[in-house]
Amino acid sequence: MTLYYSLVFLLLLSEMAIFVSLVIPMPFTWRRKLFTFLSESPLIAKLQYGMKITFIFILILFVDSVNRVYRVQVEASAANKNPDTQALGGSARMEVQARKFYSQRNMYLCGFTLFLSLILNRTYVMILDVLRLEEEVKRLSGHPSATGKNAGKLDQAGNAGEIGKLRKELEAKDRDIANLKKQGEGFQREYNRLGDEKAGTGIDSAPRKDI
Incomplete structure (x- = not known):
């Protein structure tokens, strides 16, 4: 096994x-403290970002291994139909079968690693939802250990990218509102100016009645 596939196996x-x-059972307080630490630690955030890049490389390895499996399958079919290869005996077939085995092993290794990463992400989100709901239930029932602060932390856990996106959208909306206010002020000044002009014109042009 090459070095990068050994690293993929360690990651698996x-x-x-x-x-x-x-998924191991533990008390609610311990689990809440654990997930609060995971959601607030900057080291964990950097590690998650690095893991996303790592999984991109694993996806490339997975595509390459699928391509190798296909090529070995085609080569094995051609070897079975070739009389020269059959004349060589079992050594040639064993070589092809060995290459097929290694390529399939690499494909399964990368595929299971990617699949398990999706399962971990979904399990993490589901546990956060369960903890948030339990915290909300305790808060509504008047439990002394329940605090709104912990519920807010659990709501924000694992959503740093989403929060950044929402902040950018909020800043864009604030800029749009400021531009609309400036345009509204300009329209108001223009309206007042036109109103003053019309009012002045109406006074000057009003006919006088002789007494």
Whole structure:
């Protein structure tokens, strides 16, 4: 196994360990503290960003391994039909089968790693939702350990990119509102000017009645 596929295998083992740590039963307070730490730690945020880049490379390896499996399948079919290859005996067939095995192993390794990453992300989001709902239930029932601060933290966990996007949209809307206010002030000044002109014209042009 090459170095990068060995690293992918280690990443798969790490994902399995993380998944077990997420689904293992633990008290609500411990789980809330754990996920609050995960949502607030800047190191975890940087690690998540690095993992996204890593999974892009794993996706490239997965596509390459699928391509290799297809090419080996075509080569194996051609070898079975070639009489020269059949005359060589089992060594040529064993070589083709070995290449087929290694390419399929790499494809399954990368595929399971990507699939488990999606499962981890969805499980993390679902656990956050469950913790937020439990916190809300305790707060509504008047439980002393429930605080709105923790509920807000759980709402914002794992959504740093979404928050940044919403902030940019809010800034854009603020700029639009400021531009509309400036345009409205300009329209108001123009309206007042035209009103003053019309009022002055009406007074000057009004006919006088002789007494």
